[in-house]
Amino acid sequence: MSGSMYDLSVATYSQEGRIYQVEYATKAVENSETVIGVRCKDGVILGAEKQKFSRLLEDNTNKRIYNIDLQTGMALCGKLPDGRNILQRAKAESSQYQDMYAIPASAHVLSDRVAQYVHAYTMYSGVRPFGSATFIASYNTFDGYELYMIEPSGNKYAYHACTHGKGRAVCKSEFERRNFKDLTCQEALVYIAKMLILAHEEFKEKKYEYEMTWITDNNGRKHQSVPQDLINNAVQQAEQLIEQDQIGE
Amino acid sequence: MSRGSQGHEFYITLFSPEGRLYQVEYAFKAVKTSGLTSIGVKGTDTVCLITEKRVPDKLIDEKSVTNLYNVSEKIGALTTGIPSDARALVTRMRYEAGEFRLKNGYYCPVDVLSKRMADLAQTNTQYYQMRSYGVETILCQYDDELGPLLYKLDPSGHYSGYKATASGVKEQESINYLEKQIKKKADLNYDETIMLAIQTLQNVISQDFKPTDIEVGIVTKQDKKFHKLTNEQVDHYLNLIANRD
Numbered sequence: 249m250s251g252s253m254y255d256l257s258v259a260t261y262s263q264e265g266r267i268y269q270v271e272y273a274t275k276a277v278e279n280s281e282t283v284i285g286v287r288c289k290d291g292v293i294l295g296a297e298k299q300k301f302s303r304l305l306e307d308n309t310n311k312r313i314y315n316i317d318l319q320t321g322m323a324l325c326g327k328l329p330d331g332r333n334i335l336q337r338a339k340a341e342s343s344q345y346q347d348m349y350a351i352p353a354s355a356h357v358l359s360d361r362v363a364q365y366v367h368a369y370t371m372y373s374g375v376r377p378f379g380s381a382t383f384i385a386s387y388n389t390f391d392g393y394e395l396y397m398i399e400p401s402g403n404k405y406a407y408h409a410c411t412h413g414k415g416r417a418v419c420k421s422e423f424e425r426r427n428f429k430d431l432t433c434q435e436a437l438v439y440i441a442k443m444l445i446l447a448h449e450e451f452k453e454k455k456y457e458y459e460m461t462w463i464t465d466n467n468g469r470k471h472q473s474v475p476q477d478l479i480n481n482a483v484q485q486a487e488q489l490i491e492q493d494q495i496g497e
Numbered sequence: 498m499s500r501g502s503q504g505h506e507f508y509i510t511l512f513s514p515e516g517r518l519y520q521v522e523y524a525f526k527a528v529k530t531s532g533l534t535s536i537g538v539k540g541t542d543t544v545c546l547i548t549e550k551r552v553p554d555k556l557i558d559e560k561s562v563t564n565l566y567n568v569s570e571k572i573g574a575l576t577t578g579i580p581s582d583a584r585a586l587v588t589r590m591r592y593e594a595g596e597f598r599l600k601n602g603y604y605c606p607v608d609v610l611s612k613r614m615a616d617l618a619q620t621n622t623q624y625y626q627m628r629s630y631g632v633e634t635i636l637c638q639y640d641d642e643l644g645p646l647l648y649k650l651d652p653s654g655h656y657s658g659y660k661a662t663a664s665g666v667k668e669q670e671s672i673n674y675l676e677k678q679i680k681k682k683a684d685l686n687y688d689e690t691i692m693l694a695i696q697t698l699q700n701v702i703s704q705d706f707k708p709t710d711i712e713v714g715i716v717t718k719q720d721k722k723f724h725k726l727t728n729e730q731v732d733h734y735l736n737l738i739a740n741r742d
Binding site: 259262265356364367402420 | 508520523524525526527528529530553554555556557558560561562579580581582584585588625626627628629631
């Protein structure tokens with residue numbers, strides 16, 4: 249697909265009415281590491297795979313999932329620097345909302361604001377779209393658990409389960425096989441790990457670490473990292489599950 | 498048809514040698530990329546807006562998918578086109594309607610809002626910084642002075658009041674059908690307005706609807722607040738139409 253001259257600016261429509269710069273930005277996300285968000289029976293889990301591209305890297309320092317507020321978390325997929333720009337904006341919006349309305353911003357309010365911020369960068373000729381998709385998970389007493397994904401185009405939807413990145417096809421087929429609404433967050437950890445491992449099936453020889461956070465009834469409904477030992481267990485069990493599946497084939 | 502290969506079609510601020518603004522025309526094409534069709538019909542005391550509800554992905558929570566918005570209590574907006582552009586426009590419309598209310602002390606009438614949004618859209622066709630929104634918006638209101646009103650805005654900055662209108666993929670077919678029907682009977686009551694809208698959509702998309710496949714919003718003389726019909730109410734009209742045929 250050649251854009252010829254239509255892809256030189258985000259403020260240019262192509263002959264068919266497409267905006268190529270936004271599509272290219274989405275490609276940047278599609279080629280990056282996989283991120284998953286899942287709503288379970290009793291909470292929401294965000295998970296990300298991270299390639300350890302150098303032996304000199306400290307473990308668990310290069311984060312992809314951040315807190316926006318006590319009960320709201322954001323996972324970044326795609327170009328991390330772009331994602332962090334969106335994150336800063338989300339933190340500012342959330343803080344401003346709390347100042348004005350005295351309650352924390354829920355995901356559906358915050359995602360709307362963040363989506364419009366991301367969308368603004370698809371309108372002006374002097375800027376480029378963000379090469380990053382962001383996932384927002386939150387809990388509040390009025391709306392319960394919520395999960396939203398915002399794409400580089402500024403599109404946002406609420407999801408039962410969502411994914412972006414290289415392994416999204418694998419993850420989507422797993423979502424269809426399993427109804428996560430029947431599982432508790434604890435039970436779902438194994439399957440999240442399984443999806444993240446399968447996502448980089450082609451790069452098995454490289455080393456990966458996994459980042460998972462959750463908001464559940466059991467951890468006080470706050471957005472926190474899943475304890476490292478639970479992640480390690482989940483990864484181990486997931487690797488066994490994958491082996492069994494492969495032997496079964 | 499000359500393609501303007503000298504580059505007139507890549508920049509909004511250039512006319513083509515034939516006097517066309519290609520970027521604006523391409524923005525109209527972008528409206529059709531959504532794949533949806535939307536219809537608005539005005540009766541004697543009712544205005545009805547209807548659109549297809551298609552959830553792009555099974556994993557998406559259906560409650561978050563909509564193209565029908567309240568711009569104020571009394572003005573309803575139906576957007577067709579690029580979803581993120583639509584959302585930005587709705588936010589801007591809400592802001593403009595709110596500012597009007599604040600400064601002037603009464604609810605913004607839809608014809609004033611349409612004019613304001615159209616003028617804003619025009620600046621996108623004349624200045625280089627921003628591209629046009631790839632969205633057509635259909636607005637409706639029951640105005641205290643002017644009665645039921647239906648307006649359509651498009652990316653070029655054009656706006657107009659209509660008896661009935663459509664936008665999206667099947668725009669031309671819908672408008673042809675509506676013209677024939679309105680010619681037969683133009684003064685429609687509450688039920689007839691809603692049924693004409695649903696019928697038109699069914700006719701051009703040629704498939705049977707379940708109530709969850711469409712979104713219907715109405716505003717009437719009795720209830721000047723714009724609101725969406727529930728699935729049961731939509732089902733009632735679908736049955737009426739099916740029985741009549």
